[in-house]
Amino acid sequence: MNALPSDEGPVVIVYSEGRKAARGQHEIETQLELARQIAALMGASFAGVFDPARQYPANRYMIPDDTLDSRDARRLNLASERDLYGGVVPFPFVATKVVVHGLPPGAREAPAGWVPAFGERVSAIVLPGFAAFTRDDAHAAASRLWRDGAVRLKRPSGIGGAGQAVVADRAALDAQLDDIGDAVLRAEGVVLERDLPDIETLSVGRLRLGDLEASYYGVQRPTTNNHGHQVYGGSGLVVVRGDFDALTRIDMPAEARKAIEQSRAFDEAVSETFDGFFASRRNYDVGHGTDAHGQAYCGVLEQSWRIGGASGAEIGALRAFRDDPAVRIVRASTTEVYGANAAVPADACVYYHGIDPQAGEITKYCTVDGERAR
Structure with missing residues (x-):
């Protein structure tokens, strides 16, 4: 059995056997690159993709491609949100x-x-x-x-x-x-x-990585892929140092404040209902819009407790907070560009560029603009 020496300190490991493991090559390579960046943030070594035949030190940090269930977490010795970038649920x-x-x-x-009572509890904050x-x-x-x-x-x-x-x-x-x-x-x-034909989606999230904690709200942007289809094109986030309480203390549009309230209520309901749930990366999509009759709605659409499309911006924000303790707010954006000759800003961090066998040529990058405390 191959072993990693235990005196090397913490190691970061990618785990790619989740329910979404059948992914494009660009998604696999993006996860690997973001894992390398997380390892650098933690001052840890990067041990690549998890190999069940390999022996790892006890001090390890996992980055799964999907939310794990409790059985997988126990098998991988993941006991709390300090052990992974993602989340664990008691039932799939x-x-x-x-x-x-x-x-x-x-x-x-x-x-x-x-749990029937869970649906009743969240019914007022979902569509x-x-x-x-x-x-x-x-x-x-x-x-x-x-x-x-x-x-x-x-x-x-x-x-x-x-x-x-x-x-x-x-x-x-x-x-x-x-x-x-x-x-x-x-x-x-x-x-x-x-169905809301004109729906707009806000994202709300909270991250913990070691001693770093950040919360955010933001929007997703569509783009056109190499096949002419509208797909995810990136996220623009407003990220604060600290938890959801810190996020609510900044100025923001009314719809963002409502999205944060609904996301927090949903997050609390999950935490209080499902024993065994924990997550270091929590992301909630909140939709608002009107139906065909003009009736307005706003509510949580879905949750994500795994590495995701906005994670490049999340990691960039955490890096900014680590590098400068005086930075209290950052505006972090991810951008995904399809095709050749992508215009990449000089200050961007490129975390993927290549030609995917199915999707074609793609460039993914992150930019961060910080605001120092006054």
Whole structure:
């Protein structure tokens, strides 16, 4: 068995066996580069991708590609948020979109660990919607929502808008459910939610890495990929040193303040409901907009307790706070550019540039602008 000497100090290890392990090459290489940056921030050595045949020192820090469940955490000796950049949940469904909503009235099927009271608790801070794990329950959920307008179907683990469709009637719903399949539906579930055609999304997050802590709000930007499709193009974050309380003390637009309140309430509900949950990286997407009838809504759409699209900006912000104790706020942005000849600012930190076999040429970079304490 290959061993790393225990006197080398802490080591940072990438773990890539999560449910989203079937990723593009650019995503894999991005995770590796951000892991190297985290290791540098911690003053640790980088040990590459986790190898179960290798012996690692006890002082290790993991960077999974997905939220872990408690069984994986125990196997990897991860006991608290100080042990990883990401999160741990007691049941797999807690890490997906289905946890955001309760079941439709009369539903009888739910996964192990489902807590009906959680859906009731968060119902006022999410959009109208339901989770369902059978075809009959999905029909019941959609029928209730169709009374007030269009319905959006979401598969539980889709990223960046993938795995979603607007279902206008029973035929459209059945087509989506046929594509999912009853076995997968029973195992993973599906979300039926009020569709907001003009939805805008704010992100709210909190990070802890060693003794560094930061919180933020921000927006996502779309871009056009090499195939002409609209995809995630980066995030612009306002990041403060400290926790959510520190974030609420700065000036911000009213919609950002409401998004933070809703994210905090959702975060507290998860922490108080699901024993065994912990996370060092917490990110919540909050959507606001109007439906086809002009009714306004605002609510948490989903959570992310794993390395994500905004993590380049998160790590850049933490680096700025470490390098200058007088910096109290930074504006950190990630940008993803498809195609050749990407214009990269001189002060940017490029964390990926290459030609992905599926996505084509991509450049990803981060910029940070700090504000010193007065």
